[in-house]
Amino acid sequence: MRITVNVNGEDHTREVEARHLLVRFLRDDLELTGTHWGCDTSNCGTCVVLMDGEPVKSCTVLAAMAEGHETRTVEGLADGDRLDPVQQGFIEEHGLQCGFCTPGMMLSGRALLDRNPDPSEDEVREAISGQLCRCTGYLNIVKAIRWAAAHESAGREEAGSQA
Amino acid sequence: MQVPASFEYQRAQSVEEALELLGRFGEEARVLAGGHSLLPMMKLRLAGPEVLVDINDLTELDHIDETGGELRVGALTRHRTLLESPLVGRHFPIIHDAERVIADPPVRNRGTIGGSLCQADPSEDLSAVCAALHAVAVIRGADGERGVAMADFHRGPYETAVGAGEMLTEVRFPVRPGSGSAYEKLERKAGDWAVAAAGVALCLEDGRMTHVGVGLAAVGAGGLHAEAVQELLEGREPSPELFEEAGRVASASCSPVTDSRGPADYKRHLAGELTKRALRRAVARAAAPAAAVKEG
Numbered sequence: 001m002r003i004t005v006n007v008n009g010e011d012h013t014r015e016v017e018a019r020h021l022l023v024r025f026l027r028d029d030l031e032l033t034g035t036h037w038g039c040d041t042s043n044c045g046t047c048v049v050l051m052d053g054e055p056v057k058s059c060t061v062l063a064a065m066a067e068g069h070e071t072r073t074v075e076g077l078a079d080g081d082r083l084d085p086v087q088q089g090f091i092e093e094h095g096l097q098c099g100f101c102t103p104g105m106m107l108s109g110r111a112l113l114d115r116n117p118d119p120s121e122d123e124v125r126e127a128i129s130g131q132l133c134r135c136t137g138y139l140n141i142v143k144a145i146r147w148a149a150a151h152e153s154a155g156r157e158e159a160g161s162q163a
Numbered sequence: 164m165q166v167p168a169s170f171e172y173q174r175a176q177s178v179e180e181a182l183e184l185l186g187r188f189g190e191e192a193r194v195l196a197g198g199h200s201l202l203p204m205m206k207l208r209l210a211g212p213e214v215l216v217d218i219n220d221l222t223e224l225d226h227i228d229e230t231g232g233e234l235r236v237g238a239l240t241r242h243r244t245l246l247e248s249p250l251v252g253r254h255f256p257i258i259h260d261a262e263r264v265i266a267d268p269p270v271r272n273r274g275t276i277g278g279s280l281c282q283a284d285p286s287e288d289l290s291a292v293c294a295a296l297h298a299v300a301v302i303r304g305a306d307g308e309r310g311v312a313m314a315d316f317h318r319g320p321y322e323t324a325v326g327a328g329e330m331l332t333e334v335r336f337p338v339r340p341g342s343g344s345a346y347e348k349l350e351r352k353a354g355d356w357a358v359a360a361a362g363v364a365l366c367l368e369d370g371r372m373t374h375v376g377v378g379l380a381a382v383g384a385g386g387l388h389a390e391a392v393q394e395l396l397e398g399r400e401p402s403p404e405l406f407e408e409a410g411r412v413a414s415a416s417c418s419p420v421t422d423s424r425g426p427a428d429y430k431r432h433l434a435g436e437l438t439k440r441a442l443r444r445a446v447a448r449a450a451a452p453a454a455a456v457k458e459g
Binding site: 012024057065108131 | 408
């Protein structure tokens with residue numbers, strides 16, 4: 001079947017089998033390998049991407065189901081050379097070691113901050129609770145997302161004071 | 164790499180079209196909603212439908228309305244929507260109790276109430292919740308729709324009253340004054356299936372418990388509707404002694420099996436203990452609905 005899926009603001013049309021999973025479509029067809037592929041059973045959450053702004057596990061979504069929706073992957077986080085504050089937060093707070101869970105973690109962090117600009121530590125932990133990290137013990141991931149929240153909040157205040 | 168076997172994909176644009184497709188393909192077709200139960204089962208070849216009818220575009224099935232003494236929840240309503248609905252929390256704190264511990268946020272963004280009920284897994288939380296709340300499932304087919312009480316909806320593990328060519332469109336919950344409800348679940352790790360779980364819903368009328376519903380999850384298919392516990396409690400005044408007795412009856416009336424989540428005798432113990440805890444909280448919430456809202 002022929003599908004057109006919008007990924008990071010761009011339409012991609014491909015001929016796929018109905019059983020083709022979104023994670024394979026992103027990695028194999030579009031060569032967007034920033035979306036990682038882990039357990040394949042919707043447990044580990046490394047394949048998390050945003051569909052219409054909300055985190056979903058792309059191993060358990062058919063590529064065909066993504067048609068008509070906006071999919072955002074880690075490749076769509078940065079604005080040109082300018083990193084998203086969540087990405088910057090992962091650098092500042094050492095939010096990764098092996099990096100396998102990182103793309104999904106950053107996307108869940110982005111989605112959380114878009115809905116809740118000042119989340120508590122518990123709210124950050126809840127937001128990433130469907131994703132496994134085997135390196136950092138989560139502490140630095142939580143710090144990284146909260147770094148981004150503080151950074152964005154400071155940016156808004158600065159913009160406000162200038163206005 | 165896990166991939167489902169080949170199938171034909173149809174994306175319905177209306178309930179009528181979905182029913183037409185389901186009618187045309189009969190037993191070979193399955194409804195695809197959130198897909199978080201069906202697709203994993205297809206990957207494991209535990210399910211092998213030849214046609215999937217995707218209903219995710221049917222926004223008319225994604226609603227929560229209070230009307231005529233009922234809360235009507237569309238079958239395509241996502242777990243997350245239920246969890247974030249103040250209306251649901253006000254009338255049925257049991258649903259919020261359960262939704263907080265169903266899987267995890269990305270899964271709750273996709274999974275639906277209709278999918279949960281139609282999967283009919285004896286360990287599934289919303290099935291026990293809907294059983295406790297005496298919900299009514301609205302099933303639509305080519306000849307119109309019918310309401311089926313939860314006790315008749317689940318026919319056994321992975322079997323429901325939804326026939327070939329039919330689909331679940333709505334779940335209706337009776338809204339009653341003086342009601343209270345609670346769900347207690349023990350899980351090995353956050354987001355896991357229950358080791359065991361118990362849901363209790365009731366009303367307090369002149370100090371007596373009425374409309375009592377008790378649903379158990381993960382303790383055998385027969386546990387979903389704990390009728391013996393309901394009958395014991397109906398019309399009685401709450402008391403610690405009665406709660407103890409209810410726990411004993413819940414333990415005796417279920418049929419758990421030993422598996423990776425625990426031995427059968429432990430689960431049987433849990434069925435009793437969790438029933439008591441849910442009962443205490445449901446009664447407390449019915450007695451002080453304002454406090455329950457604050458807590459929920």
